[in-house]
Amino acid sequence: MPQNKSRPTGRKVMLMATCLSDVFFADMAKATVEVLEAVGCEVIFPEAQTCCGQPAFNSGDFPAAEKVARYTAEVFAGDLPVIVPSGSCAAMHFHGTDLLFEDKTDTEKVENLAGRTWELFDFLVNGLGVKQWSGTLNKKIALHHSCHTRGSDTGAAMETLLSSIEGVELVEVGTPEQCCGFGGTFSVTFPHLSGEIGQVKLDSVLAQSPDLLVSADMSCLMHMGGLAEKQDKEIETRHAVQVLRDVGLNQ
Amino acid sequence: MSEAQDIVMGAVKQALSGLRGKTSLPDYESEFLFSVRHKESEQDGWTEFGENFSAVSGKAMNEVGDLVEFLKEGGFEKGYCDPELKEQVGEVLVAAGLQVSYAFDHQRVDDYVFGITRASGVIAESGTVILNDEDTVDRLAALAPWVHVAVLTDQKKVFANIPQAIENLGNSSNVIWVTGPSKTADIEGILIEGVHGPGVQICLRIGGEN
Amino acid sequence: MSKSVQPIDAFARDLPRETRDAVLSSVMTRTAGRKAKLEADYENPDDLRRLAGKVKQHTLEHLDEYLEQAEAALIKNGATVHFASTAEDAREQVLAILKENGAKRVVKSKSMVTEEIHLNDFLQKNGVECVETDLGEFIIQIDGDTPSHIVQPIIHKNRRQVAQSFEELGLGDYNDDPQTITRRARKHLREKYLQSDAGMTGANFVSAESGRLVIVTNEGNARFGMAANGLHIALVGIEKVVPRDKDLGLLLNLLGRSATAQQLTVYTQFINGPRSKSQPSGPEQMHVIFLDNGRSRVLKSKERDILRCIRCGACLNVCPVYRQTSGHGYRAVYGGPVGAVLSPLLAGDDFSKYADLPKASSLCGACNEVCPVNIPIPELLLRLRSRANQEGIKSAGSPPMAPFAKLATSPKLWQTAMTASKAMNHLPITMMPVRPLQEWLKIRTLPKWSGGEFRRWMREREGEPRMDTNKHE
DSSP states (O other): OOOOTTOOOSSSEEEEOOOHHHHHHHHHHHHHHHHHHHHHEEEEEEOOOOOOOSHHHHTTOOOHHHHHHHHHHHOOOOOSOESSSSSHHHHHIIIHHHHHHHTOOOOOOHHHHHTTEEEHHHIIIIIIIOOOOOOBBOOOOEEOOOOOTTTSSSHHHHHHHHTBBBBBBOOOOOOOOOSSOTTTTTHSSSSHHHHHHHHHHHHHTTTTTSEEESOOOOHHHHHHHHHHHHHOOOOEEEHHHHHHHHHSOHH | OOHHHHHHHHHHHHTTTTSOOOOOOOOGGGGGGHHHHHHOOSOOHHHHHHHHHHHTTTTEEEEEHHHHHHHHHOOOOOOEOGGIIIIIIIIIHOOOOOEESOOOOOGGGOHHHHHHOOEEEEEHHHHHEETTTTTOOOOTTSSSSSEEEEOOGGGGGEESHHHHHHTTTTOSEEEEEESSEEEOOOOTOOOOOOOSOOOOEEEOOSOOOO | OOSSSSHHHHHHHSSSSHHHHHHHHHHHHHHHHHHHHHHOOOHHHHHHHHHHHHHHHHHTHHHHHHHHHHHHHHTTOOOOOESSSSSHHHHHHHHHHHHHHHHHHHEEEHHHHHHHHHHHHHHHHHTTTEEEEEEHHHHHHHTTOSSSSSSSTTOOHHHHHHOOOHHHHHHOOOOOOOHHHHHHHHHHHHHHHHHHHHEEOOEEEETTOOOEEEEEEESSSHHHTSSSSEEEEEEEGGGGEOHHHHHHHHHHHHHHHHSSOSSOOOOEEEEOSSSOTTOOOOOOOEEEEETTTHHHHHSSTTHHHHHHGGOOOOHHHHTTHHHHOOOOOOGGSOOOHHHHHHHHHHTGGGGGGGGGGGOOOOOOOOOHHHHHHOOOOOHHHHHHHHHHHTTTTTOOTTOOOOHHHHHOHHHHHHHHHHHHHGGGGGGGGOOOSHHHHHHHHHHOOOOOOTTHHHHHHHHHSSSSGGHHHHHHH
């Protein structure tokens, strides 16, 4: 889906680390800060932040989602770009709020936040014009394009930066249309379906025998990695920003 | 108006009452629908048709002689021919030893292995033969036999593309676009040609330049 | 409905592996074929989908005007036009037309809308033989089964099962070669055509401008049904109308490619009334029945976009959930993403009966990406989830969201919870407090909890003043 092309950019940014970073993925959040700083950004982390509200939204509990979305809009008030290392949370800001607030008044703050939100890779490449990442990594990388980055500029941006790293070989994963099966609460409410859906995707990934499975969404990686680990299948998962950080921060 | 109509139309009107910000009807140029292949094609219409028709398992022919050869080789020896095509096609077949009937008997539709009727046009872009009720001597004659031969006599009826063919649908009550032989993939996705309609679809142009 | 397991999840779990694999591989092939065809033929196929979506949306929003236009044009062409408000009305009208004409034997071309009103059983009970002529639908009929895909009704069956059914029907000795099966069906059904008194079809599109009905088939069954007898009855959903003949070109270009990776379906028929005067074969009467059956109610709802659907089946093929369940998992005539939206809406007062279907989606959006009329299916699923929530319809296995909202709007509580839950790392799986979580962990591991770690790191770094802690609580 088309995103707002007139989003603010600049090297002073606010970071929305995502709730999953709070719970599981501290290292990915750290990598995000380090990478943003490596390209000259000043990163502000509003400590009161919690979650984008997507779990409630996707469950159909719009009143609960509205509360969280309004709260988040308050936390990120201002005029700085808001950077999210997750295509999914970014999509919640871009598209979710349109539906959530369609009949509401007093939506200025949520609309304002939607207009300032960038998925991290989209921001690096299209917001800041960073198209090269120097360093070497002799690995075969399978890229998983998460569903919530469909039609966005994130996938291409991620490919641009990863393929600029010396030694990286990007491999095509079959069934590009197939979801990883996570879907947030979907995986809890429909555990069998979710697992089987993930298995289809995982099989496509493993067929390429990559050294790394990389995505712009930690949640997909968590699901596929969790399935693989239970089956004793070796697959190392990394958020794309962790790859950049590990390759080197002297940019 | 019937009562049922009142109820349905009333429900539709009621559903739409108060709907604001309605979508306007978009307009668009015919070219917008053309495939890349058609846009870039520099061939004449009949040649483009032939290639596309062949891509959907159809057979385009330029000479009655080719038809004779095909029917003889395939063992398709008995069939029906539209009397209007008797001189140009039927008699050539008879001379070559094939059995041709000029009357289509509804009691024995399965006896005709081939059926030769007139085409109302072709579409180059999609490899489609156009049949209509006025030019087709009998719907069953163009449908029941295993081999259907649509004969194009009017060279002007080579339409470049789908929008042009739509503009020229005319007033016929029954226009059929035939894009290849009858087919199915219902069983395990395996393609089988010749389900209810012809298993072989031919388009023969006569009076053309080639 | 079991309290703890979602019906579609249980259906997928219990579906024979062989059936699942047949469905999965078939729809994956179709998905790849569709994509390859559209991308080979158009520089930007999405432009075409968006345009078609607008045309259909416009039509729906002006449906009263276009229906009136279509009706007038059809009458002018010599057709008789009827309207049916409910499935029952439609069945009675079909029967009345057949009775008036003394028609006892009907051949039917594939039509989802006749499935929707369960026409076959009804006619059979009233002494009318009604034979399905699409190969797949014919097999469904002799097996007493229901279609599990809009375009490929027997996607859940293999050749051996079909061969058995044919043997039982007396169509020859057991033979599971698809070509032999097809030839036998050709022979058997040809008899049925030639003995028929009437042909029934649906319609893919109706042009309001000219009254033309467009009917597409690959097998030629609709052609035969309209060549071998004198009476044609078309049962058409009111949403099938399009404004202009030119729009037929747009939609046909998308329908074949989206459904079966064909530029055009083999037979595209433009029916403009009864047969012409010079034509010896085909219907002398043409009846068109416009069916509402809940559509006007959908039109009134904010989910009206679903009525744009042209029944190509592309959303089923691409849907990760459909791929695991087949159409039968959706417990209604329409399966897959379109069914998950349409079934609860068409159910009217029985909304709650199908309210679980819109939840059975990871909201991955693949359906929207392939839809030839660009229906925002994920958005519609969300709207229906919200409706279920508002109506207080409980859903198996769904965690409640009010506590989440409370937590996610109280930063101190949030941070405490994130840190405290670290204890989870030290609990064995079987002691996990929530049952759904146990299910989750049966086949997946969870990463190590690192609650609070990032925030601590952030605080401890140089440049601490960047932390913005002033605003809340």
